Amino acid sequence: MKETWLVLLEQFKNLNIIHRLAKYEEKSTFQAHILGNVWQILDPAINIAIYWFVFGIVLYGNKPMDGYSYVAWLLPGFIAWQFMRAEILGASRSMVSRVQMVSKMQFPVSTIPSMTLASQLINYWWMLGISMVIMIGYGVRPSLYWLQFIYYFVCMIAFLYALGLVTSTITVVVRDFHTLLNSAMQLMFWVSGTIFNFNANATIKQHPMIIHVIQINPFYYVINGMREAFLGTGWFYHDIKSIIIFWSITLMLLILGSHIHLKFRSRFIDYI
Template sequence: MNDVKLVLQEQLNNLGIIRRISKYEEKATYQSHYLGLVWQFLNPAIQIGIYYLVFGLGVNQGKQVDGVPFIIWMLIGIIAWFFISSSILGCSNSIYRQVGMVSKMKFPVSILPSVNITSNFVSYRAMMALLIVAMFFGGVTPSLYWLQYFYYFLCMIAFLFAFGILNATITVLVRDYHIMLQSILRLLFYVSGPIWNMKTMAQFQGKDTIVRILELNPIYYIIDGFRDSFLSKAWFWEKGSQTLLFWLIVGFLLIVGSHLHMKFRARFVDFI
């Protein structure tokens, strides 16, 4: 637990550094592009359009899901997925990519996953604004359930940091891990709920055990929670066992990730 305390303390003590580095990375990534930071919004918007054509109009044939147009239902899940998947991959490679900074100065290496998560907020905020506009025109009205969005947002950040510090450390130790993680995320895209409603899919009808196993996925818990909030379906405490399991997984990832990070970070440059 001392490792967890030290890692979390480094995040709190370096909030200013995290913000400054994340802003620098945002500008550096797109500085050679004519549209610059617009690509942080344009790129996911294009992908959303493709997914809607394929799954919304093609597979789902424009039918409503949970009483709302498919595009709104999909937006709630896929915006969260874009942020989660890009943060997982970015965090995984964050320490390895900054080997120059790690080797040349005394630097709190544990903040690098947080820097990556923070730099993804620009795109996330823009897409959330798009979602609010879409819900307004789609007839989704605000309710008291919307308040628990902040709870699920906290869940998302906690999971991403805990998983990120673990992934970043393992990627330094085993370089192939990052490539394997990319493949795992491709699979998770289809079983985490951003485009499929697994509870109503014909393939899962009568297969409650399989659905319950898939619902143990922390990413599914977060995406389904956002839909519960915006579509006014349920409170998070009504899913007691899922909520407890989610925080147990986050705690386990944070403890293991912090321990490995503190154990090996003095030798990161040697491994790289």
């Protein structure tokens, strides 16, 4: 735990640097594109339109989900997934892609995954705001349940940083790991409830063990939680077991990530 506290302390001491470098990175990402930062909104918007048409219209026939239209049901989880996927893949290569920063600037390299996280957050806020407007247009009304967003947002950030610390370190040591992670994220997309309502699937309901395995998935916990918050279908404390499992996984990832990061970071330049 001493290693974990050390890494967390480095984040708090360097919040200003993390914020400034994240803003710079976010501005430079689409600088050479004609549409510029519009792609931050346009790219996920196109994906939402595709999945809404294929699954909402073609597959489900625009059938309501949890009392709302499919697009309103899709948005809270899909936006969270887009953010998590981009952050995990970005954090995995964060140290490798910033080799000059690692070698020349004097600051803890444990903050580099945090910079990626802060940069991706800027896009997330834009998409979340647009999604809330769309959801309200489809009949979703603000309620006390929306306060749960704060809890699930904290869950999402804690899990992403812990996982990012692990993946960024492993990618430095084993470069092929990023490719494997990309394939794993494609699998996670289909088994995390991003576009499927597992609770309304009659086939899956007949196999309780599948439901239990799905609920262990931290991605599912966050995605389903975001939907419960915005659609008002339940409170976060209704499933204490899932809370314990999620935070246990996150804590284990943070401890593991802190340990391997501190073990290898003195040799990062040699590996890169």
